[in-house]
Amino acid sequence: MGALIINIDDMLNMDDVPDGVVVCDKGGEIRAANASFLEMFGYRDDELIGQKIEILIPSRYSEHSKLRERYLDKPVKRPMGMVQQIFGVRKDGTEIPIDISLKPAASGDHVVCFARDISEHVALTDKIRKIAYFDPVTKALNRRAFNDDLKASTCEVDACSKGICVALFDVDHFKDVNDTLGHSVGDELLAAFCDRIREVMRDNMRLYRIGGDEFALIMPACPGRDKALAFVDTAIRHIRKPFTIRGYDISIGCSAGVVKAPGDGQSAEELISNADLALYKAKAERGRSAAFTQELRNSVEQRFSLATELRTALEEGQFRLHFQPKIDIRRGTVVGAEALLRWLHPKEGLLEPARFIDIVGESELASAIGQWVISEACSRATEWKAASGRSLSIAVNLFPRQTKTRSLHEDVERSLSQSGLDPRCLELELTENTIIGSSQEFVEILKAFRARGIEIALDDFGTGYASLNSLTKYPINTIKVDKSFVQGIGKGDGNRAVLKAVATLSRELGLRSVVEGVETADHALLVQHYGFDLGQGYFWGPPTSHSEFMDLIKQPWENEPGHDVRAHEPGSRAPFENIMRRESAKFA
DSSP: OOOOOOOHHHHOOGGGOSSEEEEEETTSBEEEEOHHHHHHHTOOHHHHTTSBGGGGSOTTOTTHHHHHHHHHHSOOOOOTTSOEEEEEEOTTSOEEEEEEEEEEOTTSSEEEEEEEEOHHHHHHHHHHHHHHHBOTTTOSEEHHHHHHHHHHHHHHGGGOTTOEEEEEEEEETHHHHHHHHOHHHHHHHHHHHHHHHHHHOOTTOEEEEOSSSEEEEEETTOOOHHHHHHHHHHHHHHHTSOEEETTEEEOOEEEEEEEEETTTOSSHHHHHHHHHHHHHHHHTTSSOEEEOOHHHHHHHHHHHHHHHHHHHHHHTTOEEEEEEEEEETTTTEEEEEEEEEEEEETTTEEEOHHHHHHHHHHSTTHHHHHHHHHHHHHHHHHHHHHHHSSOOEEEEEOOGGGGGOTTHHHHHHHHHHHHTOOGGGEEEEEEHHHHHTOOHHHHHHHHHHHHTTOEEEEEEETSSOOOTTHHHHSOOOEEEEOHHHHHTTTSSSHHHHHHHHHHHHHHHHTOEEEEOOOOSHHHHHHHHHHTOSEEOSTTTOOOBOHHHHHHHHHSOGGGOTTOOGGGGSSSSOOOHHHHHHHHHHTTO
């Protein structure tokens, strides 16, 4: 029995194929179309046959005819399953997404195109993308979308003469809203924040939520960093207007860092890193924007270099203490000093605290370095008594990390024991934010210190978040007023009122008051007038080495030079109004 031979072409009718089928000749003229294809595009057979295939292609694909001609010159079979997604235009002008598959005829005089309407597939894909790429709380795009879009944008940036700008936003003090009003109110506030940004956004900008209260904005075809900063500043001002959420009037601000590609980074990772640096700079002042500069990167690299050298500095004894005199304002005498950390770097010489103190505070070595400071300070204060014949106090600043460790009590007791210093001569200084965030265990340690006679000072008072209740809740016996209030005393009445109020409040609560930043005789006369107990500042003396401080205190107590403000009075005490007039003139 012979083999059965079946010619499929003789059996198959185009209308039997569920997908749309259209046949074009080499000139692009439509020669045949099946029923599915005609239904898909809304044409009758006689309306479509004889037309160029470009009648079905959106006008934005203006190069389609050239692409078709190049394909027909070198046709390649594209089987089903290896599809190319494009858009087609129906007779009524609407567009539909389609997948196409091409099969050139063996004779080479025509091409069979299979087309499939993928509208449902695209709709499902868009729905999935919305779930995968959108933040459900704010309806902004999410971090995944940001990373993908930024990578795509940086790949295209060379072809875009204007480049792109990226801004990273951080909502200032958003945690306070969550803590006080709850997370649901916080979520609504973030959604309202995004709505505010959208009100000033231009059509080609894209907004993303990339973290809890962190957002990003991609600005394509941005003409320059200055234009981007101007837009961001407009957005920041718009955000400052109060929000009304569930009956609450909420005022927030935001900070932003801005970068421009390709100048500020070639890759997405480099741009994000540099934008973070700019944002960090902006957050230092809150409610403003900052652009990335190479100096920011250099500073970070220097900080990283110093951070890696901390352990060596501690092990090899590169740290030093300098001492700023603390003055009894009424008597004009030195009664102690504040210990200030310095780093004698082997290559860069003596480093001021601004270069490294934040690095130390963030380091895991903060507790060990803080322990060294306490021990060294106690030893030096013991030497002062031996040299001068009188007890002088020594104030030591604690790093926040020290307040989180159980060894602080042991470190202090060991330092006092080894040095022989009277506990009443030691003062521990804490910032407002440190003491507010402290544990009950730490508060008990402070109480134990106070029972031993150790002084506890609240440093930089007026710049943190401590409430007046904190002055009675915690075992504090000294308030140190931040230097900004003294140095800005001529700038309106606010700083003067704060100084006067703190001095009065301290007396009423039985606390000792210390004022920092006294640089002129007028400053000294004013803080004396307000009734502060102790003062520090360049008027009385800058931080000095141990040997220089020893020379100072060896002088007879009653002859210590330059400390008594009365020596600086022009004849008689200058009228209070004259002093204020001179201070106000500095800010005119």
